[in-house]
Amino acid sequence: MSSRTTTSLYHMIWAHYRLPFLKVILLNLVNAAVSVGIIAYINHTFISQPVFDTLSLLSLGYFAALITLLLITTFLSQYALTRLGHQFVYELRTKLVKQIIDTKVPQIDHLGSARLIASLSSDIQSITTAFVRMPELVQGVILSAGVALYLGWLSLPLLFIIMFWIVMTIWISTILVKHVYTHLIELRAINDFLYQDYQSIIEGRKELALNQYRAEKLYSDDFLSHAKSYQQTVIKSDTFHLSAVNWSNIMMFASIGVVFAVSNYLNIPMGVATTFSLTILFMQSPILHAVGAYPTLQTAQVALDKIQSLELADYQAEFMTDHVAKDWQSISLTDVGYRYGGINTQTQEIAVDANNPADDILKSVNLTVRRGDVVFLIGANGSGKSTLAKIITGIFTPTTGSVQVDQDNIDSENNADYRQLFSAIFSDQHLFKQLIGNQGNQPDEALISDWLQKLNLQDKVSVSDHQLSTDKLSQGQRKRLAMLLSVAEQKDILLLDEWAADQDPAFRRVFYQTLIPELKALGKTLFIISHDDSYFEHADRLLLMKEGRLIELNAEERQRASTDAIAMLQ
């Protein structure tokens, strides 16, 4: 996991994009120099000319050339910064998605899809917006510095007074902008709640359609209150922002009066005062844009902090190594315990309460599965079967105890390789439309068409270019499609979590009597969670999970389980 300390946006850009950023700064410096050159040219050529008819055509030509140069350098500097910004956003987005793929399932479960989607959409969007506005800020700052140098050369005392005026203006505007930042943090937190509401409204659409009271409650109590507090907070944030912009705008305007008053007082020539005023008017727009761009950068910082607070896995470009133990003989669990982590309300991280053993969902589980075994796991609801399935497949890491393949311990180093031994169909499986073969290769077409028939899907689904023609099927048929995908993967071990529960009685029989032997004939080790007591005879081994403890049933107990499963589970 990445550390909890957050990195500033500026530091991140500087650390990873130093050279292109320096190039951008250089272009901006050239741009500022051309701008200052134009002001100087206007001052010396136009303002110092007593009457306009003394102007030569040549000086107008120079002026036009300078303006063209300004157009080109402005375009180039903004283009370079925009490209850099979008490169940064591209890398951030692609890394974030890879980090989500690499992050452990419990952490993703804990974050929930609403928070992740909020980051992938709204946070990335905020950072993109900041980069779109960043040229204005960088140009505003560099231009101000360049212009200050020129004005200082014209009159140092006048520059100091005007600088004092502008610094005071910006300082007060910064105080206002700080309030913007506070509200932006608040807004981002409310955004997470809004995304949760969207998720409930979309995923709970059937339940809401059937119960208008629930729909109204969700809409009025949750969604409206979040939408309202978003509205109130965004108004406060925008008000501070507007105040900052207006304050800067008016104070810049007022500074023209200050220039003339001070010039009068200090006997500074009118030409110099006029150039100062002209320059301030010229600088007003870039400075205001820079002040306006600042909050978007702050929003981006809030977004970046939020992304970092997700505690995703560190970024790594590659997917995994290829050290899968192909000739394994046994998988063992030794004294395995598992406890779901609670959420630490202060840090918002998952934390396991080590002091409460009563929370153990799995208690000292010992099991050895040998290659080729057909193992059935039975047990009451909530006894820990699915939790055990996630431990066996390496999706969860045991809180205590260990998992071994033959003699090798599974740890954080080899966990990803270990997981590649398995195909699994969990009760909330996600159905991908693309079929993938052994080790990511193209699937075996003969195997697929054979299993399409076996799963009785040949009239419903076709496979073209390794893609399923449809996934708009009944729940039982979708489970069969998931089986097709698993068979295509040609993994050593297939784990099925109550797969048969969605099948009709006729196909359930086909599954236990025909498909299980077929899968076994393919060389697979099968780990099947089942409640179908009339088919327990098809297991090589029958395991019972009782309140987190795993028991292997002997012949007599198996007989009893098959005839009176209810008594056995109690």
Ligand SMILES: Nc1ncnc2c1ncn2[C@@H]1O[C@H](COP(=O)(O)OP(=O)(O)OP(=O)(O)O)[C@@H](O)[C@H]1O
């Ligand atoms: N995401 C979770 N967070 C916290 N506790 C959980 C979570 N999932 C399950 N549990 C706890 O673990 C216990 C066992 O859950 P599990 O899903 O392993 O049961 P199961 O035997 O597969 O049940 P079922 O037959 O209903 O599928 C549950 O009773 C619950 O207390």
